[in-house]
Structure formats: C-alpha cells, structure tokens
Amino acid sequence: MKEEKSFVKEITPQSEDFSRWYIDVIRKADLMDYTPVRGCIVFKPDGYELWERIQAGLDKRFKETGHRNAYFPMLIPESFFQKEKEHVEGFNPELPWVTEAGGEKLEERLALRPTSETIIGHMYAQWIQSYRDLPVLINQWANVFRWEKRTLPFLRTSEFLWQEGHTAHATEEEAREETMRMLEVYRDFVETEMAIPLYVGQKTPSEKFAGAVDTYSIEAMMKDGKALQAGTSHYLGQNFAKGFEIKFLDRDNQLKYVHTTSWGVSTRLIGALIMVHGDDRGLALPPRLAPIQVIMIPVGPPKFRDKVMARFDPLFDALKAAGVRVKADLREETPGWKFNEWEMRGVPLRIEIGPRDVDNKQCLMVRRDTGEKIPVPLDEAVERVQALLEEIQRNMFVKAKEFRDAHSHLHINTLAELKAHIARCEETGEIAGFVLAGWCGDAACEAKVKEETKFTSRNIPFHPPARKQVCLCCGKEAQHTVWFARAY
Structure with a gap:
C-alpha cells in the first residue's frame, strides 16, 4: 500500500490543479523533457512511440486515399510570404528568422517554416503544366516552428512535429471533395483509434487558417472542459495558386489556376490523448494506440519462479504470435511497485501469474480502464486478451463521450x-x-x-x-x- 501511495502522491489530483496534473503525468510517465530553448522539448522514447503509432495509423490512411510522402526544405525565403497577404499577416509574429549563415549576413532572410504552403506552392508552379499533371496529392511529415509566448508540452510548443497534406486540383469541386475527405480521415482515426469523441464542423471566418477560403476542424473536449482543436482541413481556393502562379492547360487548351487544399494534425494529439483519458493514477491509453497493450508480471516467492515461468513464457509467446503488443516485466522490483508503474504508464491490460494461478491453470487479468480483476483459464487467455482489448477500446470511447455530452x-x-x-x-x-x-x-x-x-x-x-x-x-x-x- 505504501508503494501505491508514493506513486499517486507524486501526481497532483485533476480536481486540485488540472494543469499541474498534466505536467506531473507527462514527467512521471517519462514522455518528454525540457531543454534550454524555451518551448522546445525532447520527445523521449515513450512519448515518441505515441507519435509513431499516430504516424503509422494516419500514413496508412493517407496512402489508401492516393497520397504520397515527400519532404520540402525547412528554410523559406521571406519574399515567398509576401505572395499571399493574409498568410503573411497571420503568421508574421510567430516566425523565427535566419539572418546569417557561413559567417555572412544573408541577402534575404529565411524563415523556419511555420507551415509549408509557400514553398510547396512555389514548387507546384514548376511541376504543374497540364491537366494531365493533376491532381497532385502530397503529404509531408516534418517539424515546424511557431514562436509561442505561452508554451505547454505537446499542446503548444515553439517547435512541434506534424504532418501537412498539400494537394492541387483542376476544379473547385474536386478540391472541396478532397478537403472533406481528409477531414473524415482525421475524424475516423481520432475516434476509432484514439477513442476521442469529436465535434466536426466549419471554422468561422475569423478563426479560419490565414489564406484559406474555408477551414474545417475536429474539436475535442479535455477533462477540464476546455476545447482542443485536434486537426484542420482547409480549402484554399485559388489564393495560393494566384500568389505562386500555379497554372495548367485544361482539356480545352485554356490556361487556368489550380485549386489547392492543405490539412494537418500534430503532436497536439498526444496532449489530447493524455487530457481526455488520463486520471489521477496517470496515463490511460486506448489499446489500438498503446505502444504496449499488455504488460505481463510474474508474482510470488522466488522459490516458485521456475514453476511460474513454465506457464508465463508460453503465454507471452502465444500473445506475441497473435499480434498483441506484449511486454514482460522481469525486473527485481516488487509486484506492487510494478503494478503501479504500469498503471501510471497507461498500459490497457495487465496479466499476473503466480504459483496459485499455475495450480489453478489460470492467470489474472486487470483492466486499466475499470480496475476490474478477471481470472481467466490459461487455455482461453489469448482469445480473452483480444476480446478485452476491444472492449476496453469501446469503453474508453463511451466514457469520453459521456463526459463530453454531460458538459x-x-x-x-x-x-x-x-x-x-x-x-x-x-x-x-x-x-x-x-x-x-x-x-x-x-x-x-x-x-x-x-x-x-x-x-x-x-x-x-x-x-x-x-x-x-x-x-x-x-x-x-x-x-x-x-x-x-x-x-x-
């Protein structure tokens, strides 16, 4: 019991100070660390793994909808920002600039990208000549910079990781279809994989992206009742096409401007995941996104270790073979310490096997979302794990939706x-x-x-x-x- 209290007392209760709770959880779960540069954090392996899971799920969906990945430079000439008036006004205060290189002052300042519409618009103008070149469907995984006055790890940092899709189309209709298609990709991913319920809709003109005709967003409610914009999709019309002279010859040999879109989500999603599902015990991760879905812990006196491991190892191997992301904790810590450690890290399901379990040909499964303890026969364990992970995923979405609807x-x-x-x-x-x-x-x-x-x-x-x-x-x-x- 002492171990349990020592873990929990290091996390401020949500009801006492939600902001402090959030910082306590991300530090205790070892997701990030601070650096000497304000607003620039280190994504530690446990935090970066969450981003890798998000990347993998979204990248698959992008490719299924015909998009390919590319990479564009981080440094953008100042003159590019002057080509779309609204865009430069929207981003100017947030831009960090490079003014010297190689010991010499640059003839033109270079911005660290806040987003890539300008550099990509410049390149599309070189690549697109004819209707045969359309549509162009490109996504980029990158880092971006926005010099934030008030920072909060994962949610608002001066440098963050994201993906940005940029597409060019022959007609407004096609571009608008793309805008809505990618909004739906985001909604589907965040609701089905991250178990976060969303309000989907259109931004008001004053809240839309700088340079867009229309902006659409997915909005999530955090456990303190605040909103988090979890992703956006923009119909840019011909604004950037005209600024960067992105023209094509149509089927009738008429020269026309393309219609463009852009859409993105960022490492803010990690913050959303923590704030929607976390509790006073720490992280709580939905099984589909959790880097580790099942933690297995042997329990009991050392003299029974061989007897326990004779059942433990085959179950571990069977779960791995079934595609479950499973980890065994064989460290020399007490079981109580391990239970609290993995609860705090948000692993959806814990399996304990001790000498008594071996005698009864069973194991004990413990759910992170409800705390329920379920004895399961060893010969049914793999099937029960798969069923429980799906049940936990469903339950986490339902709980989050009930909370959102109630508020x-x-x-x-x-x-x-x-x-x-x-x-x-x-x-x-x-x-x-x-x-x-x-x-x-x-x-x-x-x-x-x-x-x-x-x-x-x-x-x-x-x-x-x-x-x-x-x-x-x-x-x-x-x-x-x-x-x-x-x-x-």
Missing part, C-alpha cells in the same frame, strides 16, 4: 446567461465545458463574446444537437449554430 450545454441563449453559467461553475468548481449558441455572423459579436468570457468559437457543427434561433451576443436572428468554449 456540452444546450440551454444558454444570451451572453448574460453564458456569464452566469461561467460564474456559477467558478463558484462551485464545476466544469464550464462547451456551449452551443446562436451567432448572427457578425465578427464583432464573436469578438465581444471572446473578450468578455474568454470563450471562442470552436466550429459550426455539421450535425448540431439543436438549432439556435438568436445570436448569443446581439439577440438578432442567428445565421449559424456554433460551439463556444475556452480552448488550449
């Missing part, structure tokens, strides 16, 4: 009601969560809500649970029904 508020119709809701939550310690409200379409109303409550528009959902009739701010007729929330 998605549909009853608020005015700014005064929103302020009263926030004040009540602050007084009682409740979670303010998401608020569904009407919006007239005027950016001034949206800005006023943000200024007076710190609630920002998250997106205009495709399938809202209700339709709102009046604007939250001015009381005029609502043109849109919008999710509002405080956000990371």
